[in-house]
Amino acid sequence: MDLFLLRAVVGETASRLLEQELQRVAYLGRKRYLLRFATPRRDNLLISVRPDLPRMHLLGPEAGRQRESPADPFAAVLDAEIGGAVLRGIEQRDWDRVVTLRFTVPSGAGEARERRLVVELLGRSANLYCLDGTGSILAHARSLKSAFRAPLTGARYEGPPGRDDYEGIPAGGRALPAIRERFPDPASFLEPLSPVLAGEIRDAAAGDAEGAWRGLEAILEAAAGGAWAPSIYSRKPLCEMREGDAVGRHDLVVSALPLESKAGGGRYHASACASPSRATAEGLGLVERLRDFLADRAHHEALAAGEIRRLRTLIGKLERDRDRARECDRDRERAEALLAGLSSARVEDDAAIVPDPYDTAGGMLRVPIDRAQSLQDNAGALFARYKKGKRGFAIISRRLDAARERLSAWRTLAERARAVSGSDDLDSIREEMARLGLVHAPRTAKPGRPSSKKEKPARVRRHSTREGFDILVGKSGDENDTLTFRVASPWDFWLHAAGQPGAHVIVRNPRRLKKLPQETLRAAAGIAAFYSGARSETKAEVHYTQRKHVHKRKGMPSGQVIVRRFQSIQVAPRLPASSVEDL
Numbered sequence: 001m002d003l004f005l006l007r008a009v010v011g012e013t014a015s016r017l018l019e020q021e022l023q024r025v026a027y028l029g030r031k032r033y034l035l036r037f038a039t040p041r042r043d044n045l046l047i048s049v050r051p052d053l054p055r056m057h058l059l060g061p062e063a064g065r066q067r068e069s070p071a072d073p074f075a076a077v078l079d080a081e082i083g084g085a086v087l088r089g090i091e092q093r094d095w096d097r098v099v100t101l102r103f104t105v106p107s108g109a110g111e112a113r114e115r116r117l118v119v120e121l122l123g124r125s126a127n128l129y130c131l132d133g134t135g136s137i138l139a140h141a142r143s144l145k146s147a148f149r150a151p152l153t154g155a156r157y158e159g160p161p162g163r164d165d166y167e168g169i170p171a172g173g174r175a176l177p178a179i180r181e182r183f184p185d186p187a188s189f190l191e192p193l194s195p196v197l198a199g200e201i202r203d204a205a206a207g208d209a210e211g212a213w214r215g216l217e218a219i220l221e222a223a224a225g226g227a228w229a230p231s232i233y234s235r236k237p238l239c240e241m242r243e244g245d246a247v248g249r250h251d252l253v254v255s256a257l258p259l260e261s262k263a264g265g266g267r268y269h270a271s272a273c274a275s276p277s278r279a280t281a282e283g284l285g286l287v288e289r290l291r292d293f294l295a296d297r298a299h300h301e302a303l304a305a306g307e308i309r310r311l312r313t314l315i316g317k318l319e320r321d322r323d324r325a326r327e328c329d330r331d332r333e334r335a336e337a338l339l340a341g342l343s344s345a346r347v348e349d350d351a352a353i354v355p356d357p358y359d360t361a362g363g364m365l366r367v368p369i370d371r372a373q374s375l376q377d378n379a380g381a382l383f384a385r386y387k388k389g390k391r392g393f394a395i396i397s398r399r400l401d402a403a404r405e406r407l408s409a410w411r412t413l414a415e416r417a418r419a420v421s422g423s424d425d426l427d428s429i430r431e432e433m434a435r436l437g438l439v440h441a442p443r444t445a446k447p448g449r450p451s452s453k454k455e456k457p458a459r460v461r462r463h464s465t466r467e468g469f470d471i472l473v474g475k476s477g478d479e480n481d482t483l484t485f486r487v488a489s490p491w492d493f494w495l496h497a498a499g500q501p502g503a504h505v506i507v508r509n510p511r512r513l514k515k516l517p518q519e520t521l522r523a524a525a526g527i528a529a530f531y532s533g534a535r536s537e538t539k540a541e542v543h544y545t546q547r548k549h550v551h552k553r554k555g556m557p558s559g560q561v562i563v564r565r566f567q568s569i570q571v572a573p574r575l576p577a578s579s580v581e582d583l
Helices: 003-017 061-065 073-082 172-182 186-190 195-204 209-225 276-326 328-340 375-419 423-435 477-487 518-530
Strands: 022-029 032-037 044-048 055-059 086-092 098-105 113-120 127-131 137-140 231-234 252-255 269-272 346-348 351-355 364-368 460-464 470-474 493-497 505-507 540-546 561-563 567-571 580-582
Touching: 003 055, 003 086, 003 209, 003 252, 003 276, 022 073, 032 073, 055 276, 073 098, 073 113, 073 127, 073 137, 172 186, 172 209, 186 195, 186 209, 195 209, 195 252, 231 276, 252 276, 276 328, 276 375, 276 423, 328 351, 328 364, 328 375, 375 423, 460 477, 470 477, 470 518, 477 505, 493 518, 505 518, 518 540, 518 567
Parallel strands: none
Antiparallel strands: 022 032, 032 044, 044 055, 086 098, 098 113, 113 127, 127 137, 231 252, 231 269, 346 351, 351 364, 460 470, 460 580, 470 505, 493 505, 493 540, 540 567
16 A cells, blocks of 8 residues: 555545544454444444555445454454544654554543554554553554564554655645755655556656656645545456456556556556545455465465375375285294194294295295293294284275375365365365364354463363263363363364364263263264354264374464364254353
């Protein structure tokens, strides 16, 4: 968002929101904050400090369709500090993308206190600050990694360093003499403020130095007089841009002033807008949606690629184990040779030398033995190893077939993920991933207080069954993780509704049973379905397995896990007749 577009939005915001009451602050996720005002037109002010697309503009009643997220710590503080306040002033810092909104907050004693909201739309260091009346920082939206101007709660706010070359330059055409003294050409002056208008000056007045200065004078006069003509310039019509389209830096441009070089020549499609905020909302909002879709699609591709790598590794290990298990026939042959040659066996070191019954030439066979045991007991141990190997070979073969089948399914899913072209397709991919054992975290979680460094104990709902089993149910994404990975033992049973956001359910298994009684299993599955998105369904599918088969990769969102092996059961979502809830 360039300086002139921001200046146009600030002027529009002042005309609509000054002396208006702020009802509340909503959080839209990804460092986007919506200030909802009590105006007849239900005006809203969107402030986004997303580092990839910072912006600020008005939104009308259509903001009611925005999906709200649970408040982050900054949104919670902001709503508490300026909810119910009146906007008294809004100013943009000269020649910079820094805006200050001044609020007065009524108090019960009849005295109002002042709060300030400072918006810094400075690219990747964009930030949002809530200040008290003395200028001290009460809260900030982003904790920047850089030590330069790292925000510190309680410290006095210091704005970003000014641009020395722009110091003292007035607004409007009166600025031209000072600009000519300090800058070699108009484009050099405009580049840090508006790369779009700098490019326009270069294109429109190529080779005509005085024409370029006249163009700059017209820009400054229009900005000073508020003579805006906001438009969106795109490589193809806005109505033809779809999810899956990659939008480059110059593919879609929003400008508060006309761009003649882009409007002509047929390279761009110009879409005039009724207001600067409308242009910003439609243009940059579209860019944001397209970028978010591409990022979401890439996330699903990465999940599929990770599972494919894991399954390839697993199949390699299983194939090696199967090859080793296949050698069990050799143990049977040695055991038979040992028993057949007991009378003629010769013991040397840790081996018995006996005739090889499978060698037609009458050769001898060397059989490794345990000297502490008799030859008959050694033969029995070899037969036991043979039987175990035969069983292992069958089990490994079944696991290998299952892993290859899953690998084929994930490869198909990866191809589908690469080809998706809409949000509905991504939802279908999510459901298929859930069917294959990847449990996604709920898209929205319950709001709560800012997390502290010290981990809090998991809050759970606790139920008991007639067979004496305890059932524990998580209450949020973070607490699901704590319950599953810190409270549950590896041999406890874990349940989750298939393809639905919901609670993790743990059935305590102190006796280390390999299977749960059917009544307990159905009761726990009914609870898992009840505390999920399938609560209103008549029947729901629930996955269950032992906790040792549930895993979590580094970086996964809270509540999201991967299930290696599981079974499914169909149940009606319901709670037991009696339960004890532990808050």
